[in-house]
Amino acid sequence: MWDSESESLGGREYGNGAHVSAKHGVKTDGFEQRGQSWYVATDVPSDFLVQISEVNFHLHKYPLISRCGRLSRIIYDTHEGDLNKINLDDLPGGPDSFELAAKFCYGIAVDLTAGNISGLRCAAEYLEMTEDLEEGNLIFKTEAFLSYVVLSSWRDSIIVLKSCEKLSPWAENLQIVRRCSESIAWKACANPKGIRWNYTGRPSKVSSPSWNDLKDSSPSRAIQVPPDWWFEDVSILRIDHFVRVITAIKVKGMRFELIGASIMQYASKWIPGLIKDGGGEAMLDDLSNGNISRESNGSSSGSGSGSWKGGLHLIVAGKEEPEAIKAKDQRMIIESLISIIPPQKDSVSCSFLLRLLRMANKLKVAPALVTELEKRVGMQFEQATLSDLLIPSYSKSDTTYDVDLVQRLLEHFLVQEQTECVSSPNRSYMEKNMFEESQRGGASSAKMRVARLVDSYLTEIARDRNLSLTKFHVLAEALPESARTCDDGLYRAIDSYLKAHPALSEHERKRLCRVMDCQKLSIDACMHAAQNERLPLRVVVQVLFSEQVKISNAIANNTLKDNTAVESQFQPMVSTRKTLLEGTPQSFQEGWSSAKKDINTLKFELETVKSKYVELQNDMETLQRQFDKIVAKPKQHSSSAWTSGWKKLSRLAKMNNMDSQDDGSDQPVAEQTRKTPRRWRNSIS
Structure with a gap:
């Protein structure tokens, strides 16, 4: 300098x-x-x-x-x-x-x-x-x-703009604020080696390079100026002047990730508690381009601006930390920051957006801005963490956490995913490939990451005794079935809800368990579910049956493969089956043995009914022969109605006898072509 x-x-x-x-x-x-x-x-x-x-x-x-x-x-x-x-x-x-x-x-x-x-x-x-x-x-x-x-000096422009805070509206009318904002924006977007710059985050022991040193130094010895060198200087401005500077920087064409990082830096300084201690600096550096770095002794977050002595901040503000800000001022700051966040997806982190949303709900920010912030969170919802989603309920709701807010965020995420699918025809094909890769252990799609996040959130809020079954059910079913390749997390959430709500009726427990697919449970989850007394009996049976189907399919696949090989290759199939059975829970094996006994009992009863039917048919044939002997005697002169009825019964019996011998019999073809009566006996079988 x-x-x-x-x-x-x-x-x-x-x-x-x-x-x-x-x-x-x-x-x-x-x-x-x-x-x-x-x-x-x-x-x-x-x-x-x-x-x-x-x-x-x-x-x-x-x-x-x-x-x-x-x-x-x-x-x-x-x-x-x-x-x-x-x-x-x-x-x-x-x-x-x-x-x-x-x-x-x-x-x-x-x-x-x-x-x-x-x-x-x-x-x-x-x-x-x-x-x-x-x-x-x-x-x-x-x-x-x-x-x-x-206006030719970076440092003087910052100082003058800071001093204009007490001169409204005169400074605005005289265009001092506008000219200083544009001067700062131009210098922030230009190469810092070409202007008189002042990096206030640099430790006081390290002297800033002079303009002649920067101009005359060789490329190999040139001092590398970090891209965020202007963050700390701009963050000392009042919110309306900061908005003017950021707006001018946007017009100059600054990269959106740098603008987003400067907004996070400003929020960490002026909104106490927005960023956790020790984590603010890491979040500010977590940009999509990956080439922005802060010196370990030179950067400052919301509570660390006192790590360096001297600099522009101390000169202008006269103190290391801004004074405690009233709720009204904090609300104005949050509303202003929401309005200037770049529209690009990764301009700021999802964690920052969720913390900003938490403060916005707490301070009763304008509903339109809250809705806009919720949409921004939905754009990158897959980047969220469980701790960021646990937003307290500041409304009159009885629940501890704001479940309705998470439901809206999930809806915005699904709408955004659907919009991207419509705008990108190849996206559905890519989603399909990602799903197949995830089945093989590959990378997970955004929906799958969101599904795991929602399952963790459901497990956490399920402990709330005031959480209604409807809210839990709606949130669990919000995602499509393809988003979950394994329902272990959903089963864990259901079990937590049943544990915290023991007074649920049988119908309510069945309704709760319908959101879970038993076929997507792992071996460990099935073992736990088979011994879980809180689950309805029907769900336990479904778990056992689905596990048996898996084992049967595995054995069938091994058998199909082994049938095409030589006889010596049958031994691996036996060992594989033994391994599968050993890996099956003991409670499942006992349940399957009981089911097999019931099946054998039904088979035995069916055989008994068939044998009785054969006996009845033989008795019918005996009666038929006796009847034939009777009708063979000389006919009486006058026949009665009783005799004609027996004749009809005789003809019917013969027809049935012919039908019973239809397969493999030696009767003449002419008798087989007779008109077949109604096969009413089939109904008893």
């Missing part, structure tokens, strides 16, 4: 301070302060008193009205006769700025610095010290200093 950049705020002089000759009739050696009053060191008694707050200035009319159009108009246009006293409490800059302006009117040399230029410029505008009264008046001199000295 240049030598002028490293001097203190109060002792820096540029050699071109505003100075005029004492040609206005009052010769003086300067001003004298006596308590809360200022006096002009001259033999001429004062005839005009200016009061600003509690400070009194005993001055003379003529030097003031010769250069201050406002005072001249007030003095000459008054209707009170000889005015000798005036109150200027609304003068921007206060007594300090008026003291400098009064000295200028008396021809005393005034040293213009970055610390007093903004207040003096606003005071000159207020007093109407224009060129119409005298050439080279104070407005002209302060404007020249701002344009040619302040």
Whole structure:
């Protein structure tokens, strides 16, 4: 840096301070302060008193009205006769700025610095010290200093913009804030080696390189300036000025990840408790490009800005930490930060967004901004952690955590995934491939990572006795079935809910367990479920059956493979089956043995029914033969209705006898082609 950049705020002089000759009739050696009053060191008694707050200035009319159009108009246009006293409490800059302006009117040399230029410029505008009264008046001199000295320096631009916080709206109307913001933005986006830069995060023992050293050094010995060198300087600004600077930086084309990191740095400094101790610096450095690094002794997070001594922050703010901020101011800061976060997906971390969302709900931020922040979280929901999702419920809900908020975040994530699938036709094919890879142990997709996160969240909130079954059920079923390749996490959450809610009815427990797919449980989960007394009996049977199906399919696959090999290759199949059976829970083996006994009993009863049916059929044939002998006798002269009924029964019996011998019988073809009666006997089988 240049030598002028490293001097203190109060002792820096540029050699071109505003100075005029004492040609206005009052010769003086300067001003004298006596308590809360200022006096002009001259033999001429004062005839005009200016009061600003509690400070009194005993001055003379003529030097003031010769250069201050406002005072001249007030003095000459008054209707009170000889005015000798005036109150200027609304003068921007206060007594300090008026003291400098009064000295200028008396021809005393005034040293213009970055610390007093903004207040003096606003005071000159207020007093109407224009060129119409005298050439080279104070407005002209302060404007020249701002344009040619302040705006060319990074450090001075930051100091002037910081000093404008107490000069609203004068600093805004005079374009001081806009010009300083654009100057800072231009220097932040430019190569720091090409401007007079000031990296305040650097330890005080390490001197900043001068411009000549940077210009003349060889590439191999050049000092590498970190890309976030401007973060700490910008973070000392008030939120409205910070927004102006970031907006101007966006227009200049700064990378979005750097803008996001600067926003996180600002939030960590001005919102207490937003970032955990020890984790803020790591989060600020966790950017998608991976090439932003902070020196271990040079960076500062929300609670670590006191690790370095000196620097611009101490000069301007006068303290290492900002004062405790009221809830109203914190709400304004959060609303402003939400509005300037870059729209790109990875501009800030998901953890930062969730912590910002937590503070937004706590401080009752505008609902529209909260909804916008929830959508931003949904864009990168797969990056969230369980601790970030455990957001307390600040509404009138009985639950400990805000379950409805997580439900909305999950819905935003699914909508974003669906939108990306529609906008990218190849995405569905890629999702399918990722699912197949995950089945083989490959990388997991975003939905699968979110599924594991939701299962962990469900396990945590299931311990809340006030959590309704409907909320738990809706959140568990929000994700599609393809998002979970294993339901162990979901089973763990269900078991935790059953443990915390023992008064659930059988119907409610069955409804709760429907969200789980028993076929996606691992061996350990099945072993636990088979012995879990809290689960409904039907679910336990489903778990045992699904595990038996897995074992049967495995054995069938091994058998199919081994049938194509030589006989000596059957031994591995036996060992594989033995291994599968040994790996099966003992409770499952006992359940399967009981099921096999029931099946054998049913088979035995079926065989008994078949044998009885055969016996009845034989008895029918015996009766038929006896009937045939009876009808073979000479017919009576007159037949009765009883005889005709027996004839019909005889024909029917013969038809049934022919049908029973239909397979493999030696009867003539003509008899087989007779009209077949209704096979009513089949109904009993």
